[in-house]
Structure formats: C-alpha cells, structure tokens
Amino acid sequence: MYKSEKLANNLRLLIENGTWKANEKLPSLRHQAEQSGLSLITVMNAYQELEAQGLIYSKEKSGYFVVAQELSNNEQNQNVTLNPKIEINSTVFQYLKSIQPDHLIPFGTAFPNSQLLYSPKLIQTLGQLARHRLSYEQTPSLPPGHFALRKLIAQRYCMQGIQTDPSDIVITSGGLDALNLSLQAMTKTGDYILLQQTIFYGAWQAAERLGLKVITIPTHPEHGIDLNAFEQAIQKYPIKVCLLMLNCHNPIGFTVKDEIKFQLAKLLHQHEIHLIEDDVYEELYYDQKKPLSMKYFDQQNLVLHCSSFSKTLGAGFRIGWVYAGKFSEHIQHIQLMSTLSVNPFIQNALVEYLSHRHYEKHLKNLRVSLQRSKKQFYQYLKENLPMGCEVEYYPAGYFLWIELPVYIDSTHIYQALLDRNISIAPSILFNANFAKQNNFLRINCSFDFNDRIESALSHVVECIYNAINNNHLR
Structure with a gap:
C-alpha cells in the first residue's frame, strides 16, 4: 500500500469515529506533513483521495474541511458523485x-x-438588408447587443409571466457562448459546481476549461431530476453554482414538471445558490403550452437563463442570449475580452424578422x-x-x-x-x-x-x- 493510501485510511478512521467533526478544518498540508513525517505531495494525494470519496471538501485559500457525517453513508454516496478533475x-x-x-x-x-431551419422569410430579410448598408453598419456592435433585439427577447419573457427589462439581456454568439460566459462570471478555478450526471458535453468542457470541481446528481426515472440527491449535494459540498437542463433535456429528452421546478427553486433560495439554466430547446415542445423555465420561479434573481436561436433558425446564425440580470455588466466585460461582439448584421435581420411574427409561424411548422x-x-x-x-x-x-x-x-x-x-x-x-x-x-x-x-x-x-x-x- 502506498504511503498516501495509508495516511488516507488513518484520516478516514478519525472522521468516521467522530474525532474530527462535521465542517471541522483539517490540519494544513504543511502541518500534516510535519506531524506525519511525510512529504507535501504524499499528504496532498491523501487529501485528494478523501475528497474524491466525499469525506472532505476544499475551500480556496482556506484548506480542507470534514463533510457532515450523516450525509456520507454508502447509499448517499451512490447518488452524489464528485468529479474533481474533468478530462473530456x-x-x-x-x-x-x-x-x-x-x-x-x-x-x-x-x-x-x-x-427544417433557415426560414425563407429570414433569408429574404437578410437579402434585403444586405442591399442597404446603412441598415446594419449603424447597428451597435459592442455588448450587450442590439437594443431592439434585446427588447423583443424581453417581451417574449414578459409573455410567459416573467417581468423582464432589455437591460437584463446580453446577446451572445450562440447558446454555448451564453453558458460559458455565465459560468466564467460566476466561478473561479477550484470552485464546486453541480451538474446532472448526464448532460450536454459543452457543460463538461466548460468545467474542464475553468478548472472546476463537478458534483453530479443522477437522473430521476420519473421526475428527470432527483431532488433528494440535489439537496444532499448542496448540503454536503460548498456548491458555487448549478448548471442544469430542465426543458427538453439533451441527450435524454425529458422536461421536468413545474411542481418539481418549484421545489428546486425553493432549495436554491433556501441555500442561496445560483443556477445557470441551459434552455436552448425551449421552443421545441409538442404540447399546446410552452414549459416554464426556472426563471419563472426565481424570486431572488438567482437564475441566469441561457437560450439561443441556433436550434430553431439554423446553426449558421449563432445568436444566443443570457438573461443575466444583476450579472449583466460583469458578463459584458468578460465578453468584451473574449468573443467581443455578435454579428450586427444578423442581429438587425432578427429584429426585422421577429417584429413581423414570422418566427411564430416558423416555430409552429x-x-x-x-x-x-x-x-x-x-x-x-x-x-x-x-x-x-x-x-x-x-x-x-x-x-x-x-x-x-x-x-x-x-x-x-x-x-x-x-x-x-x-x-x-x-x-x-x-x-x-x-x-x-x-x-x-x-x-x-x-x-x-x-x-x-x-x-x-x-x-x-x-x-x-x-x-x-x-x-x-x-
């Protein structure tokens, strides 16, 4: 057995027999090395092994802490999984x-x-605008995006009962850009985030790029999301933000019922945890009634809602947005240093297209x-x-x-x-x-x-x- 494994086993016994209490801070890496006579690398490997087992958690610049014992039994460990290093x-x-x-x-x-995409009316609009340079050359190209487009998107939220101002919206280069900008604005390297166990690979890629530790919860066979596992996870780990897909989930396909979303919102508010909602398939429902987003249930501005026109009008347009609320300006600053801006010509065409209700007819078909x-x-x-x-x-x-x-x-x-x-x-x-x-x-x-x-x-x-x-x- 390696020295790090022996140390991890010894420390595990101290946790399991109650010598170290829930949320108690462990000795620092250097102090533990001095006490045990082992190298810093060996101690670090032991701590990381305990973290992977769900027995301790880390806080940046603060050290390692003991996970609450009542939340670390075998059954719960099967529901909640720590993925400390993502390589996807x-x-x-x-x-x-x-x-x-x-x-x-x-x-x-x-x-x-x-x-099925690339609406003929939108293509026609693009052709008309292309012949009139002033119609798009004078469109602002910097974040947060075309005001008229943000206003139209805000109106669509208002029609769903979500009071929205254009200043809440930031136009992005597609839905994935919206997710990346939101996650970057909400986290720093080493933070814990929560994902569904099975989710669109872009979420995993973003976590890898930002150096985040991922906690996952399983899919519930009936409800889509396992609320018990969700509550266990947010009690057990210092979750900074959740990134979930609740409507027309990719890849599985389920839509979480409104009553489950309501319960999820209560847990978010109770624990003051932010949610980034990936809702790029929100318009692709088959029933008469559009499913509600988590933003509908958000009473404390904890939800950043991300969506896109790419799945309904065509990948080539790459126009998305994030309902960023109080984080709007921060996201704009990040955007200015990365994707910079979104094509003003396409933004202008969408304003013309959406203003004449062509989009609703297209969505129906x-x-x-x-x-x-x-x-x-x-x-x-x-x-x-x-x-x-x-x-x-x-x-x-x-x-x-x-x-x-x-x-x-x-x-x-x-x-x-x-x-x-x-x-x-x-x-x-x-x-x-x-x-x-x-x-x-x-x-x-x-x-x-x-x-x-x-x-x-x-x-x-x-x-x-x-x-x-x-x-x-x-």
Whole structure:
C-alpha cells in the first residue's frame, strides 16, 4: 500500500469515529506533513483521495474541511458523485471532427435537420438588408447587443409571466457562448459546481476549461431530476453554482414538471445558490403550452437563463442570449475580452424578422415536422431493436436516448457505424463516469423518414445486434 493510501485510511478512521467533526478544518498540508513525517505531495494525494470519496471538501485559500457525517453513508454516496478533475475536451474534439464529413448520415449531430431551419422569410430579410448598408453598419456592435433585439427577447419573457427589462439581456454568439460566459462570471478555478450526471458535453468542457470541481446528481426515472440527491449535494459540498437542463433535456429528452421546478427553486433560495439554466430547446415542445423555465420561479434573481436561436433558425446564425440580470455588466466585460461582439448584421435581420411574427409561424411548422419524424424513428426502433434495448421517448425536441445491454460499449457502435458513413453520439460524451459504463447512445431523429434514413437505421440496428452476438460468443 502506498504511503498516501495509508495516511488516507488513518484520516478516514478519525472522521468516521467522530474525532474530527462535521465542517471541522483539517490540519494544513504543511502541518500534516510535519506531524506525519511525510512529504507535501504524499499528504496532498491523501487529501485528494478523501475528497474524491466525499469525506472532505476544499475551500480556496482556506484548506480542507470534514463533510457532515450523516450525509456520507454508502447509499448517499451512490447518488452524489464528485468529479474533481474533468478530462473530456479531447474526446469531444475528436468526436466532432469525425462527424464533419458531408457524406455521413448525421444521426450524431446536435442540430436539427437544416432543411427544417433557415426560414425563407429570414433569408429574404437578410437579402434585403444586405442591399442597404446603412441598415446594419449603424447597428451597435459592442455588448450587450442590439437594443431592439434585446427588447423583443424581453417581451417574449414578459409573455410567459416573467417581468423582464432589455437591460437584463446580453446577446451572445450562440447558446454555448451564453453558458460559458455565465459560468466564467460566476466561478473561479477550484470552485464546486453541480451538474446532472448526464448532460450536454459543452457543460463538461466548460468545467474542464475553468478548472472546476463537478458534483453530479443522477437522473430521476420519473421526475428527470432527483431532488433528494440535489439537496444532499448542496448540503454536503460548498456548491458555487448549478448548471442544469430542465426543458427538453439533451441527450435524454425529458422536461421536468413545474411542481418539481418549484421545489428546486425553493432549495436554491433556501441555500442561496445560483443556477445557470441551459434552455436552448425551449421552443421545441409538442404540447399546446410552452414549459416554464426556472426563471419563472426565481424570486431572488438567482437564475441566469441561457437560450439561443441556433436550434430553431439554423446553426449558421449563432445568436444566443443570457438573461443575466444583476450579472449583466460583469458578463459584458468578460465578453468584451473574449468573443467581443455578435454579428450586427444578423442581429438587425432578427429584429426585422421577429417584429413581423414570422418566427411564430416558423416555430409552429418546425414543431409539427419534428414530432412527426421523432414518432417514426421511435416506432421503427421499438419494432426492430433486439431484446434488452430500451428507447426513451419524450414529447419534445428531436433526440432519442437508447439504452443498450449493460455489457455493450456504445463507442464501439459509433466506430462501426462511421465505417458505414453513419454517425451517432455515444454516451461517453455526456457523462464523465460513462468511461466505465458506456451503454447508451443518442440519435438525432429530425430527418424525413425516407428510404435512405430507414436504411441507415437498419444499419444502426444491425451493429447493435452484432455487438450483442459478439459478446455472447466470447
């Protein structure tokens, strides 16, 4: 046994027998090294091991502290997971590079079928503005963005019962930029943030880039988010901010019910924890009523709401925003040093487009198309996938989340399908812990269900059958 492991075991006993109390500060690294006669590196490794086990937590410039004992039993440790060091960016980069070729059938892309986007009216508006240079050259290009566009976005919030002023809004270069700016404004290196265990890989990339420690909570099979695990996590660790996706979750697809959001808001307010809400799919619901955002339940300005036009109008526009409230100016300062500004020409075109209600008509048609395609994909997969496979279907968005038998690695399915010019998204992209259990995959089902798409789906099914049969032969 290594010296650091022996030290960690000794310190664990002191915690478990109550010698060190909940939230009590541990001896400093230097003091512990002097007491034990071990090197600083050995002591640091021991402390980091205890932190990974959920027994202690660290505060920048303050040291290490004992986690409350009543929240560190085995059952709770299974619900709440500490990810002290994230290393996912290289995996995501290689994946995104692999699915770029035009000849691939893009079941792995995060964007809807482009033929459903790029509204003809918006393209027409862009053409008209391009012929009149003054119409966009005089548009302000610095943060927080075009006032008229921010006003229109603020009006959309007001229609949902969320009182909003244009000064609350900062225009960004897409939804991911909104998330990155918000997270950068709210955290510093070494802070603890909370994520859903399975979530869009951009959240993991941002955590890696900023050097954050990630606490994850599992998906609840009925409610989408596990409130008990959430409460355990915020009591157990000094969470600085949560980043959650609650409407049309990517990759799973669920939308959290309003009563659960209300309970979540109460916990945030009780513990004074901020939430960054990733809501880029907010308009892609199938029911008559648009789901509420967490901003609706926010009474203390703790929620930063991030959204985008990229998933509804086209990836090429890259226009998003963050409802930043009191953090608006701070985010603008960060933006000025990074992305600088958002294309004023596109902002101006969106103002003209949104002002004439073309967007509402476009959204209505888009939802109908996505619902039809998703049902067709779901029906085909339910009828043809082998026993032991489950397909999650939720009435929103354009993703299907497929659970394979536990012994199947979806990365191998992804690689086999690339050889057949088909892309899918393996679950290793969405969960830092899926390296050990990677038996899920996401399929984009926003495409018209024609012979070519059906043939591609048959290859997906065949590769899954092959993986199962090969495993049985071992």
